[in-house]
Amino acid sequence: xxxxxxxxxxxxxxxxxxxxxxxxxxxxxxxxxxxxxxxxxxxxxxxxxxxxxxxxxxxxxxxxxxxxxxxxxxxxxxxxxxxxxxxxxxxxxxxxxxxxxxxxxxxxxxxxxxxxxxxxxxxxxxxxxxxxxxxxxxxxxxxxxxxxxxxxxxxxxxxxxxxxxxxxxxxxxxxxxxxxxxxxxxxxxxxxxxxxxxxxxxxxxxxxxxxxxxxxxxxxxxxxxxxxxxxxxxxxxxxxxxxxxxxxxxxxxxxxxxxxxxxxxxxxxxxxxxxxxxxxxxxxxxxxxxxxxxxxxxxxxxxxxxxxxxxxxxxxxxxxxxxxxxxxxxxxxxxxxxxxxxxxxxxxxxxxxxxxxxxxxxxxxxxxxxxxxx
Amino acid sequence: xxxxxxxxxxxxxxxxxxxxxxxxxxxxxxxxxxxxxxxxxxxxxxxxxxxxxxxxxxxxxxxxxxxxxxxxxxxxxxxxxxxxxxxxxxxxxxxxxxxxxxxxxxxxxxxxxxxxxxxxxxxxxxxxxxxxxxxxxxxxxxxxxxxxxxxxxxxxxxxxxxxxxxxxxxxxxxxxxxxxxxxxxxxxxxxxxxxxxxxxxxxxxxxxxxxxxxxxxxxxxxxxxxxxxxxxxxxxxxxxxxxxxxxxxxxxxxxxxxxxxxxxxxxxxxxxxxxxxxxxxxxxxxxxxxxxxxxxxxxxxxxxxxxxxxxxxxxxxxxxxxxxxxxxxxxxxxxxxxxxxxxxxxxx
Numbered sequence: 001x002x003x004x005x006x007x008x009x010x011x012x013x014x015x016x017x018x019x020x021x022x023x024x025x026x027x028x029x030x031x032x033x034x035x036x037x038x039x040x041x042x043x044x045x046x047x048x049x050x051x052x053x054x055x056x057x058x059x060x061x062x063x064x065x066x067x068x069x070x071x072x073x074x075x076x077x078x079x080x081x082x083x084x085x086x087x088x089x090x091x092x093x094x095x096x097x098x099x100x101x102x103x104x105x106x107x108x109x110x111x112x113x114x115x116x117x118x119x120x121x122x123x124x125x126x127x128x129x130x131x132x133x134x135x136x137x138x139x140x141x142x143x144x145x146x147x148x149x150x151x152x153x154x155x156x157x158x159x160x161x162x163x164x165x166x167x168x169x170x171x172x173x174x175x176x177x178x179x180x181x182x183x184x185x186x187x188x189x190x191x192x193x194x195x196x197x198x199x200x201x202x203x204x205x206x207x208x209x210x211x212x213x214x215x216x217x218x219x220x221x222x223x224x225x226x227x228x229x230x231x232x233x234x235x236x237x238x239x240x241x242x243x244x245x246x247x248x249x250x251x252x253x254x255x256x257x258x259x260x261x262x263x264x265x266x267x268x269x270x271x272x273x274x275x276x277x278x279x280x281x282x283x284x285x286x287x288x289x290x291x292x293x294x295x296x297x298x299x300x301x302x303x304x305x306x307x308x309x310x311x312x313x314x315x316x317x318x319x320x321x322x323x324x325x326x327x328x329x330x331x332x333x334x335x336x337x338x339x340x341x342x343x344x345x346x347x348x349x350x351x352x353x354x355x356x357x358x359x360x361x362x363x364x365x366x367x368x369x370x371x372x373x374x
Numbered sequence: 375x376x377x378x379x380x381x382x383x384x385x386x387x388x389x390x391x392x393x394x395x396x397x398x399x400x401x402x403x404x405x406x407x408x409x410x411x412x413x414x415x416x417x418x419x420x421x422x423x424x425x426x427x428x429x430x431x432x433x434x435x436x437x438x439x440x441x442x443x444x445x446x447x448x449x450x451x452x453x454x455x456x457x458x459x460x461x462x463x464x465x466x467x468x469x470x471x472x473x474x475x476x477x478x479x480x481x482x483x484x485x486x487x488x489x490x491x492x493x494x495x496x497x498x499x500x501x502x503x504x505x506x507x508x509x510x511x512x513x514x515x516x517x518x519x520x521x522x523x524x525x526x527x528x529x530x531x532x533x534x535x536x537x538x539x540x541x542x543x544x545x546x547x548x549x550x551x552x553x554x555x556x557x558x559x560x561x562x563x564x565x566x567x568x569x570x571x572x573x574x575x576x577x578x579x580x581x582x583x584x585x586x587x588x589x590x591x592x593x594x595x596x597x598x599x600x601x602x603x604x605x606x607x608x609x610x611x612x613x614x615x616x617x618x619x620x621x622x623x624x625x626x627x628x629x630x631x632x633x634x635x636x637x638x639x640x641x642x643x644x645x646x647x648x649x650x651x652x653x654x655x656x657x658x659x660x661x662x663x664x665x666x667x668x669x670x671x672x673x674x675x676x677x678x679x680x681x682x683x684x685x686x687x688x689x690x691x692x693x694x695x696x697x698x699x700x701x702x703x704x705x706x707x708x709x710x711x712x713x714x715x716x717x718x719x720x721x722x
Contacts, residue, residue, distance in 0.1 A: 018524070127686065130686040131598055131601065131687025132685060197684075203688055204686045206692055207692075355609075
């Protein structure tokens with residue numbers, strides 16, 4: 001008899017269910033995971049969604065296009081600027097207007113700052129999920145600087161609403177360029193500090209290396225995008241393959257890893273911080289002069305037809321599909337959110353690992369629950 | 375001072391009643407020390423955490439927040455004790471006392487200074503090991519009786535962890551006992567008066583023993599990076615999920631008291647207890663030796679807090695691997711090494 005059989009014949013063991021969430025510190029919001037557990041080992045994970053469903057897509061059908069922009073803040077609240085941009089871009093595409101260069105550059109800079117802020121928050125929470133609480137405060141120190149820049153620029157720190165169809169709501173603050181440069185010099189000294197505190201830690205490496213491996217085939221078939229897919233070697237950066245705004249004017253590398261484990265998902269994001277910094281550096285000195293918006297009609301009516309725009313948020317590919325019948329509201333509006341597809345890989349990659357691993361894997365997937373539920 | 379109280383009590387009361395009164399006084403003194411140590415270690419932890427995390431820490435209640443934990447304790451005392459219907463009432467209520475009483479018992483035998491020691495028993499170290507292993511029963515019982523899956527997982531992890539790491543704590547203490555030849559705490563300290571601190575006397579094996587003791591001691595107190603028992607990001611609050619009010623506070627305070635105990639053992643075994651470094655206050659009669667004891671204990675506690683606020687948490691299987699594959703074999707070799715050192719008289 002093998003060891004397992006001996007154990008089975010002597011001890012009665014049972015698998016049992018355990019509810020992780022909707023109120024649980026590691027699910028980052030009101031996500032409920034129904035876990036089937038054998039001792040500490042996870043046999044099955046069933047995400048149960050809908051605890052923060054606000055039917056944003058349905059609400060969009062009764063709102064004007066300017067109003068829809070404001071709703072998208074509440075999806076992936078950490079990439080709110082990029083969500084706004086996606087809707088603005090699709091409306092501009094429908095109206096066939098070309099926004100001024102200045103708008104494109106400012107949108108890109110702020111989008112990259114948003115990405116850095118989002119990755120900072122993710123880094124802090126990642127540390128917390130594996131038990132190192134100090135990371136959170138280090139990350140928030142740096143994120144705070146970005147939020148201050150946002151506050152000065154548009155009055156809001158999180159739900160920005162800086163974009164409007166046709167351009168920007170206001171011009172940038174006179175201090176903007178200086179403060180962004182200050183931030184870049186500050187943050188360049190801080191990313192190595194992140195590495196010293198967490199990346200290089202033996203315990204952290206042991207907790208993430210070779211854990212939760214997502215193969216390239218699975219990443220493609222589950223529709224994973226963003227850092228999750230890029231850690232498995234899938235080239236999917238929308239900024240590269242469907243360049244929008246000012247991304248065609250800058251040089252940056254798409255960060256690709258091939259291991260597909262938790263550690264490579266972590267490293268992709270850390271590398272992306274450097275890439276985002278380099279994008280901002282290339283643009284910050286060359287903000288062209290010009291208008292900050294193209295005047296649109298007070299009531300925007302898209303022509304009859306279907307429009308689609310993809311952007312790269314901090315979490316992956318966000319798609320906005322608008323089906324217009326030529327009225328002031330969309331007939332149907334659908335968001336393809338990155339979080340939903342990325343979460344779907346969870347059962348595939350976390351099965352067979354322990355509860356502690358599940359928490360680490362969840363945070364490397366970097367889910368934002370309102371983005372999944374909408 | 376203690377002697378004058380003793381003489382005065384025996385002069386005014388019959389012998390039997392006097393000794394009982396004395397015991398009560400000692401118990402009250404220890405309870406007070408226990409409460410103060412527990413509360414102020416919590417405050418210290420919060421302050422240390424704040425220093426590590428670019429924050430200020432508690433600073434509103436009293437100067438530098440010194441009354442913060444008092445206020446917290448008052449709040450916890452005044453809270454209603456809630457529990458779910460499905461708990462095993464008897465065991466559920468018993469569990470916190472297991473934890474707190476064992477922590478308090480272990481405190482009683484420490485020599486805070488030459489005069490300040492309640493019970494100087496000749497098997498002191500053995501007593502400490504025995505008592506500290508009872509505490510885990512409270513955690514196991516609490517997690518089991520809560521009838522909560524998270525609490526149960528936490529309790530089972532605690533069982534695993536304590537049984538494993540107790541070996542390392544015991545063996546590293548044994549290594550040092552080889553050197554001292556005595557289990558009595560006051561005697562262990564006396565040995566260090568002439569020959570220097572034990573970590574100095576025992577050099578390489580003693581330093582290895584100290585490292586192992588610190589790792590295993592941190593694990594014994596269920597603190598990060600070994601806080602799998604609570605693991606707030608995995609299990610909510612682990613074994614004390616269902617506890618509220620003062621019962622929760624007992625678990626919470628016991629953790630800090632246990633930390634104090636581990637640090638005290640380290641100070642007695644490795645750093646000369648209440649002896650001053652290089653004997654700088656040896657000749658000064660009025661100098662309270664207890665000062666050195668507490669300074670050393672606080673330094674070691676600071677080290678443990680440093681661990682907590684820097685390291686990520688281990689996974690449960692890594693925890694066991696660390697103990698059974700690394701610490702235990704190293705420890706066994708270290709004991710033999712120490713024996714050889716003593717046999718060949720390589721002691722410094």
